[in-house]
Amino acid sequence: MKILLQAITNRVTTKKGMWITLAAWLIVTMALAMFAPSVRDYQVSKIDTLPDDAKSVVAQAKVDTYFKDTEGLPAILVFQAKNNEIALSDLTTLLDKVESEQIKGVQQVVPLSALPPQATAGFFSEDKTTALIPLSFDASLETKEMQKSIDKISKMVKDSSELTLYVTGPAGIATDTLDLFSRADLVLIFSTVGIILVLLIVIYRSPLLALIPLLGAVFVYEIVTQVLGIMGKGGLVMSSQTVSIMSILLFAAVIDYSLFVFSRYREELKIHENKYEAMQAAMKETGMPVFFSGGTVLAAMLVLFFAKSGDYRNFAPTFATTMVIIMIASITLIPALFTLFGRKSFWPRIPRVGDQTTTKQTLWSRVGRFVAKKPGISVAVVSIILLAAASNMFNLKYEFDTMKSFPDDMPSRQGYEILEDKFEKGDLAPTTVLFESAEAITAKQQAELRNTLANHSLVSGVRINGITDNQKVIKYSLTFKGNPYTTKTMDAMEKIRDNSKDIMADSHVDGKLYFAGETASKVDDRTANNRDVILIVILETILIFSMLIILTRSFKMPIYMMGTILISFLAALGLGTFLSNLFFDISTISDRVPLYAFVFLVALGIDYNIMLISRFQEERNNHSVKEAVEIAVANTGGVISSAGIILAATFAVLMTQPVELLFIFGFIVAVGILLDTFLIRGVLLPGLIVLLEKDQAISRNKLG
Numbered sequence: 001m002k003i004l005l006q007a008i009t010n011r012v013t014t015k016k017g018m019w020i021t022l023a024a025w026l027i028v029t030m031a032l033a034m035f036a037p038s039v040r041d042y043q044v045s046k047i048d049t050l051p052d053d054a055k056s057v058v059a060q061a062k063v064d065t066y067f068k069d070t071e072g073l074p075a076i077l078v079f080q081a082k083n084n085e086i087a088l089s090d091l092t093t094l095l096d097k098v099e100s101e102q103i104k105g106v107q108q109v110v111p112l113s114a115l116p117p118q119a120t121a122g123f124f125s126e127d128k129t130t131a132l133i134p135l136s137f138d139a140s141l142e143t144k145e146m147q148k149s150i151d152k153i154s155k156m157v158k159d160s161s162e163l164t165l166y167v168t169g170p171a172g173i174a175t176d177t178l179d180l181f182s183r184a185d186l187v188l189i190f191s192t193v194g195i196i197l198v199l200l201i202v203i204y205r206s207p208l209l210a211l212i213p214l215l216g217a218v219f220v221y222e223i224v225t226q227v228l229g230i231m232g233k234g235g236l237v238m239s240s241q242t243v244s245i246m247s248i249l250l251f252a253a254v255i256d257y258s259l260f261v262f263s264r265y266r267e268e269l270k271i272h273e274n275k276y277e278a279m280q281a282a283m284k285e286t287g288m289p290v291f292f293s294g295g296t297v298l299a300a301m302l303v304l305f306f307a308k309s310g311d312y313r314n315f316a317p318t319f320a321t322t323m324v325i326i327m328i329a330s331i332t333l334i335p336a337l338f339t340l341f342g343r344k345s346f347w348p349r350i351p352r353v354g355d356q357t358t359t360k361q362t363l364w365s366r367v368g369r370f371v372a373k374k375p376g377i378s379v380a381v382v383s384i385i386l387l388a389a390a391s392n393m394f395n396l397k398y399e400f401d402t403m404k405s406f407p408d409d410m411p412s413r414q415g416y417e418i419l420e421d422k423f424e425k426g427d428l429a430p431t432t433v434l435f436e437s438a439e440a441i442t443a444k445q446q447a448e449l450r451n452t453l454a455n456h457s458l459v460s461g462v463r464i465n466g467i468t469d470n471q472k473v474i475k476y477s478l479t480f481k482g483n484p485y486t487t488k489t490m491d492a493m494e495k496i497r498d499n500s501k502d503i504m505a506d507s508h509v510d511g512k513l514y515f516a517g518e519t520a521s522k523v524d525d526r527t528a529n530n531r532d533v534i535l536i537v538i539l540e541t542i543l544i545f546s547m548l549i550i551l552t553r554s555f556k557m558p559i560y561m562m563g564t565i566l567i568s569f570l571a572a573l574g575l576g577t578f579l580s581n582l583f584f585d586i587s588t589i590s591d592r593v594p595l596y597a598f599v600f601l602v603a604l605g606i607d608y609n610i611m612l613i614s615r616f617q618e619e620r621n622n623h624s625v626k627e628a629v630e631i632a633v634a635n636t637g638g639v640i641s642s643a644g645i646i647l648a649a650t651f652a653v654l655m656t657q658p659v660e661l662l663f664i665f666g667f668i669v670a671v672g673i674l675l676d677t678f679l680i681r682g683v684l685l686p687g688l689i690v691l692l693e694k695d696q697a698i699s700r701n702k703l704g
């Protein structure tokens with residue numbers, strides 16, 4: 001691999017190869033921009049997270065088969081009067097008007113005017129100021145079209161009544177999410193580019209050193225979005241959330257690898273007069289580590305194909321494609337761009353032949369000397385800090401109510417919270433219980449099954465909601481006493497489902513019970529997530545560990561590298577959740593956050609360890625362990641700390657996103673990267689090497 005990479009970088013960094021490389025990237029970028037679709041045309045607000053064999057998915061398929069009227073995408077119209085009660089006559093007139101307009105995609109509106117008075121009471125709150133009206137859309141309708149239909153309904157309500165309308169439920173959430181991310185995407189990109197530009201200028205005080213990596217990132221971003229657009233046209237479904245995180249990953253990785261390349265390039269320009277020879281020498285030592293760093297991120301993303309959850313699997317093809325293009329850019333486009341500008345890249349601090357390559361009075365030179373001199377104290381102090389931070393993991397609390405992750409002023413969340421306040425909390429998302437029998441179910445059996453279900457813990461009530469013509473399948477609506485998304489309710493749902501056989505035996509019926517609905521789906525989602533966390537953590541750790549063995553040609557070095565990264569992740573999760581509660585008053589997190597954070601912190605954090613260890617092994621050929629550690633820390637400290645600050649700031653941009661999950665994820669990753677940059681890579685890992693590696697036992701192999 002090293003021979004192949006060296007051949008590529010040697011060709012790219014010649015005068016002719018540089019121009020060919022830049023021309024090729026420009027032509028490909030322009031061609032894709034002109035003829036390929038963009039990823040924005042194919043991203044969706046939500047994807048199916050559960051596999052087809054999940055119990056709630058199987059149950060919903062059964063419900064849709066036996067009861068055709070449940071196949072649409074549900075919406076809930078929440079009407080609220082400003083100062084008085086809602087008149088039944090006014091509401092029925094309004095709903096009749098909505099139905100008569102034949103709005104695109106609207107399949108069914110509750111015929112309130114055709115119902116007897118006692119039946120209509122259930123649609124109103126106790127104080128009569130709020131009404132809840134179910135409505136269903138054609139499930140095949142595009143979200144953008146559904147948004148237009150909802151806007152039309154809202155306008156009708158506003159023009160013909162004094163009621164305030166909020167549209168919630170799956171349809172309302174989908175359209176609001178689409179609107180949120182369409183606005184947030186621009187904020188994300190401009191914020192990312194802006195903060196990277198400012199930090200690069202502040203840290204390196206060179207305009208070209210700020211603009212060249214960003215120019216490379218723009219080329220890569222354009223190609224990635226068009227390639228993903230082609231994949232989207234071919235059938236790949238990508239969520240808005242996935243595309244947002246992809247953008248951050250792209251800019252973060254390109255800037256990171258650019259910093260590693262130009263840092264070594266600057267060193268070589270102090271040795272070589274010719275800029276092409278200097279870049280060839282720089283890529284000889286950094287090409288393999290940089291390419292391999294991208295490979296570890298790629299491997300981490302490919303592992304997500306083994307997940308059951310659709311959220312994680314959706315990451316795999318999107319992020320893997322992104323990383324492949326970034327890896328190609330890291331050994332072609334990035335060195336070609338820096339070679340083009342040569343010494344001018346570093347203006348006004350232009351490196352000259354004969355300049356000192358390592359300054360002994362820098363911060364990281366002093367850190368390297370201290371760690372080499374007192375490794376025991378260094379390791380002990382950092383270990384105590386990390387373990388104290390990690391201990392907060394025992395206080396983690398998970399939030400399963402997706403609505404709580406959205407902004408307070410989002411209409412679908414406002415409608416949801418009005419229902420939560422005005423109606424029974426369990427009414428927010430009743431569970432559908434389907435009983436399927438080989439024989440007709442008698443009225444007595446129907447009642448016995450209903451009573452048995454109603455007697456379970458936390459169940460508020462059960463009512464018959466439909467029965468097939470042959471009397472063999474019956475549908476119940478089960479309502480819990482509390483919020484259907486709390487852990488306590490989910491535990492009760494899981495217990496009922498697990499006891500299905502006992503329930504049927506107690507009810508003297510023979511058949512199968514199926515449970516569909518939000519609470520049942522959340523139970524399946526939690527089970528799948530728990531399985532994915534264990535599997536992905538194990539697979540990713542083993543895979544990256546194996547890759548590090550190949551890279552370092554050592555068994556002990558990968559143990560140090562992976563061990564410190566795993567400790568860093570635990571500390572980041574513990575400290576990040578503690579600080580988010582302290583500063584942002586966020587006491588719960590989505591159960592997706594730990595695995596999201598693990599994948600990115602391990603994949604990106606290991607990059608810094610690779611750069612440190614690669615330099616250590618290079619210097620170890622001519623120096624003792626302590627001297628090699630000092631030189632490695634001194635020479636990589638500046639660029640890695642700069643890269644870490646920029647990478648942390650880049651992920652912190654996710655805190656501008658309107659979804660709490662992304663806010664917390666971005667914050668925790670930023671905290672973890674800073675811990676890894678300054679404590680792990682700067683102190684803990686070098687200290688462990690000095691303590692555990694012996695001069696006589698050191699292998700003099702370089703990376704290969």
